[in-house]
Amino acid sequence: MSLSGQLINLRALEPEDLQFLYQIENNESFWEISHTQAPFSKYLLKQYLENAHLDIYEAKQLRLLIEEKSTEKQVGMIDLFDFNPQHKRAGIGILIHPDFQKNGYASEALSLLINYSFSHLNLHQLFANITSDNLKSISLFTKHQFKQIGIKKDWIFSEGKFKDEILFQLIKD
Secondary structure (H helix, E strand, O other), rough: EEEEEOOEEEEEEHHHHHHHHHHHHHHHHHHHHHHHOOOOOOOHHHHHHHHHOOHHHHHEEEEEEEEEEOOEEEEEEEEEEEEEEOOOOOEEEEEEOOOHHHHHHHHHHHHHHHHHHHHHHOOOOEEEEOOOOHHHHHHHHHHHOEEEEEEEEEEEEEOOOOEEEOOOOOEEO
């Protein structure tokens, strides 16, 4: 699967993405958003890549690599998670490597995945869970018409303190 925009392509994970995946999954600064508590081995990530072919209806999730179109460089990942075809909803999360932020990649990736979710997966709604101090993500999701619908108080414990997590929702017109 590949979705193409002006700046980026969203594509399925491939075996050659192992090193990028290893770098992202073992970067402690991302652990808060991924709920990771320990490093991943290359062996485990290789197994994950071998099963990445499972379709979203089997796996209940979809992880796509965000690739810079002009250079084919891996710049980030975007996920659908908690996919529920019965209730026509999924969570959405995005991560752009710090070296590639502020280039419009996240915005275009989010736009492509929203369109794919509503047109091809026939979803009715998407949701995102964002900590209240993640101003970049809040700005990104509100720019794409996600509405704040609730706050989970003291939801995330990180760096010795609790943070609120805001629930955002986008319902198909």
